[in-house]
Amino acid sequence: MISQKPERLFEHERNSGAANRKSxxxxxxxxxxxxxxxxxxxxxxxxxxxxxxxxxxxxxxxxxxxxxxxxFDSKERMLFLIQTRTFNSLLNNLREKLHGVTDPIEQLRVMVRAHVGHFAANMAALKVCSHELDSLTGAAHDEASRLRRDYYDLTRSIVDRIYDAHTTESTLDRHVATMCLFGTLNWLYRWYDPKRDRSPTTVANQISSQFLHGVLGVSSRGC
Amino acid sequence: MISQKPERLFEHERNSGAANRKSxxxxxxxxxxxxxxxxxxxxxxxxxxxxxxxxxxxxxxxxxxxxxxxxFDSKERMLFLIQTRTFNSLLNNLREKLHGVTDPIEQLRVMVRAHVGHFAANMAALKVCSHELDSLTGAAHDEASRLRRDYYDLTRSIVDRIYDAHTTESTLDRHVATMCLFGTLNWLYRWYDPKRDRSPTTVANQISSQFLHGVLGVSSRGC
DNA sequence: AATGACCGTATGTACGTACGTTCGGTTTTT
DNA sequence: AAAAACCGAACGTACGTACATACGGTCATT
Incomplete structure (x- = not known):
């Protein structure tokens, strides 16, 4: 953990108890x-x-x-807070939406939909997280990387289950496949404007469909 | 066109004619x-x-x-030169490799292979081009965008031909599909190290196979 | 009820530094 | 001798950060 300044976030509310603060x-x-x-x-x-x-x-x-x-005591820590909050909300949101979904294919659809939806609702934050990955250094960089890694692992586990359930033998590298998906998703901020283009749901559907067909279609079983 | 300083690039070679220069x-x-x-x-x-x-x-x-x-007369112009050169060589390389290839599916395989190969050979340059898109301003930004746009259009025309030839009716947006491919390709610099990971050819094959199955598999014709 | 120590919040200002760029001159090449 | 290539030193600026200070509340003590 990193902390060195107030940033109490949710620690002891000031003016505790009284809901009516005049000041x-x-x-x-x-x-x-x-x-x-x-x-x-x-x-x-x-x-x-x-x-x-x-x-x-x-x-x-x-x-x-x-x-x-x-x-915050430095500009870098400000960026750190932005990234941390965004990634945490991304992760929590995904875990929540994934709750109760057991079919791996549906899990992936949920993941993509959640990501695109979160992007549409927080474009600036996700752009910052995608683009300023390496602007953090030292411990802050490590902690942000850890969060990103958690997000990857969660997605990767879905991809793994898809492979295990639907593929007999495949020449596809699962890491490569996962990174292709992340590329597609993280590149959104370069071109996708939910206000102008098709709806987040539509785009999410196309992305998951393409990915699923891409991954499953390549396996020797055909469709 | 933008020019305001020496930067003769390929204009009059000094020491012309004589291959043997002492100095x-x-x-x-x-x-x-x-x-x-x-x-x-x-x-x-x-x-x-x-x-x-x-x-x-x-x-x-x-x-x-x-x-x-x-x-060069400014830092920004230095970046402009880097981006211009990289994009031009990317484009020329692709056009050359595409020469004589008529099957749209094979064209796409060629495109992906060329891009990944070019990336493996010029990682730093492609990283800069992917990451510093908006660090240019004014006319320099416009000209760099134009080059990128040419690259997009060329790729998009391949995608179009694939759709037209192999798809009866499809709910997929071609622009979205193309941008997904670019996302996959432009995100390479975040994770792919040709020295450590699988070979460029292998990765390129997986990317094109996934993309093609993704695009064709979603159409109503199945596989 | 009044006092005063204390804390959280907020500000204006200044410091030191690192940056992009320029200028005048020197060396090297032709 | 003319031109091209190159350099050391400087200039102005904009930046991140630190400092000293001020205001308004809270609360224990009087």
């Missing part, structure tokens, strides 16, 4: 942190992490430059 | 420019365009900082 027009600590992170996410998605200066983030979030450093 | 241990103008661009490409691929300082590029290319500006 604090701007909301709780977490709400304000969220607001800042959302502003930062949008800006980074637009201009990239390197070119997103803390001054610009502050302007975007209507906070003073120094005020930012009350919520 | 110039360091080679012709183009050779030295290439050397610098290659050094820059490697560095940018490693640390990203934003963090690749001109000082570091100069060090990497064993040129003085000011010496760089003899070859």
């Amino acid at each position: 604090d027009i701007r909301g709780t600590y977490d709400e304000r942190l969220n607001h800042i992170l959302e502003a930062a996410t949008g800006l980074i998605a637009r201009v990239g992490y390197g070119r997103a200066s803390m001054r610009a983030v502050a302007r975007e979030a209507t906070v003073s430059l120094a005020g930012l450093y009350h919520y | 110039d241990i360091r080679g012709t103008y183009d050779e030295r420019l290439n050397h610098i661009l290659e050094a820059a490409t490697g560095l940018i691929a490693r640390v990203g365009y934003g963090r690749a300082s001109m000082r570091a590029v100069a060090r990497e290319a064993t040129v003085s900082l000011a010496g760089l500006y003899h070859y």
Whole structure:
């Protein structure tokens, strides 16, 4: 675990107990942190992490430059928080949607649908996570990688089950197949605009269908 | 067209005619420019365009900082040259390999093989082209986009022919299908290491097989 | 009920640094 | 001697971060 600053997130609520707080027009600590992170996410998605200066983030979030450093002690930690939150919500969302689904093929459809849906609802965040993978260093990079790895493992286990259940013998490498899927999904931010293009569900259906036929069709059993 | 500095590239060769040049241990103008661009490409691929300082590029290319500006008048133009050259060689290579191939399915196999092969031989350059798409601005950005667009159009025309020849009616969006393929290909730089993993040919075969089965299998005709 | 120590939140300002670029000059090549 | 190639040193700027400070609440003590 990494922690060195307030960032209590969900630890002891201030003004604890009383639901009616008179002060604090701007909301709780977490709400304000969220607001800042959302502003930062949008800006980074637009201009990239390197070119997103803390001054610009502050302007975007209507906070003073120094005020930012009350919520995180460095720019890199800000990016870390963005990535961590996004990946956690991606993972939790997927685990939840997967609950009760047993057919591997349906599991994959659920996974793709969840991912595309999550993308459509959080384009900026997913763009940042896809594009700024290596902007973190040291322990922060490791922890973010661990989260990404969890997401991969979960998806990979679905792919494995599909192979095991439907394929007699196959020349396809499962890692390659999984990475192809991730490529398709992580590249979305380069071209897909849910507002302009077909609906997330439609796109998700096409992606899973193509992937499933691609993987199953290549096996010696045909369709 | 964009040009405003020497960058003669292939214009009047100096030392023309004589193959035996006594001077110039360091080679012709183009050779030295290439050397610098290659050094820059490697560095940018490693640390990203934003963090690749001109000082570091100069060090990497064993040129003085000011010496760089003899070859291009700005950092952005350096990136532009890298992207332009890579895309041009990608396109020319593909057009050449496609020559004489008429079967659309074989055309797609050729395209994927060419791309993966080109990637394996120029990992750093393709990484830079995939990752720093939007680091160019203005006219340079437009011209790079145009090249990318040409590459897309060429691939898209193959996909179209596949659909037209082998599909009676299909619910699949051709643009989506093409972008999925590009996602798979452009994401290679995130995970594929030809030295460690399976050979480029093997990976290319798997990618094209999956894609073809994915696209054809979904059509109502089955396999 | 009033006091005062304390904490969370927020700000303005300044520091040091690293960056892209330029300039004037020197060396090398033709 | 002219031109091309190259360089050291500097300039201006924009950045991340640190510092000193201020305001408003909370709460134990008086």
